[in-house]
Amino acid sequence: VFLGGSDTVEFPIKFTPKHAGCYRCQILLKSSCDIRIYEIECVVNEEQAEAQLEFLTPAFQTVTQEIPISNMSSQDWRFEAVLEGQCFYGPPVINVRVGETTPYPLTFKPVAEC
Numbered sequence: 001v002f003l004g005g006s007d008t009v010e011f012p013i014k015f016t017p018k019h020a021g022c023y024r025c026q027i028l029l030k031s032s033c034d035i036r037i038y039e040i041e042c043v044v045n046e047e048q049a050e051a052q053l054e055f056l057t058p059a060f061q062t063v064t065q066e067i068p069i070s071n072m073s074s075q076d077w078r079f080e081a082v083l084e085g086q087c088f089y090g091p092p093v094i095n096v097r098v099g100e101t102t103p104y105p106l107t108f109k110p111v112a113e114c
Contacts, residue, residue: 013040020046021073046072055108062110066103071096079104087111 017023027038057063071077077096081104083089089107096102 015042017042017044019072020044022075053106057108057110059113060110062107064105064107066105068101068103069094069096070101071098074098 011027013027015023021044023042023044025040027040029036029038053065053067055063055065069077069079076098079094079096081090081092081094083106087109089109090105094102094104
């Protein structure tokens with residue numbers, strides 16, 4: 001097959017998922033002298049609005065906000081948390097099982113008035 005000087009051929013795929021989750025499929029391409037199987041995996045996330053948390057606490061007192069993480073997909077989730085900013089703490093890893101909601105405890109421990 002002549003490909004016009006290129007080693008690649010575009011093979012556009014379009015799908016419209018109805019829900020968030022992991023979608024897998026196989027594409028079988030056959031010719032008289034070759035058989036190829038391509039495995040494709042697409043992960044679809046729900047569209048989320050941005051959120052903002054405001055912490056109000058007396059000086060030097062700790063406050064914790066439980067942030068609910070809901071897993072409505074078909075696989076268990078493992079999150080690694082990266083917190084930026086001073087005085088914020090939380091677990092570095094959180095696991096959320098299929099169909100469950102797990103709170104992520106975000107803690108603010110001020111060391112000065114701010």
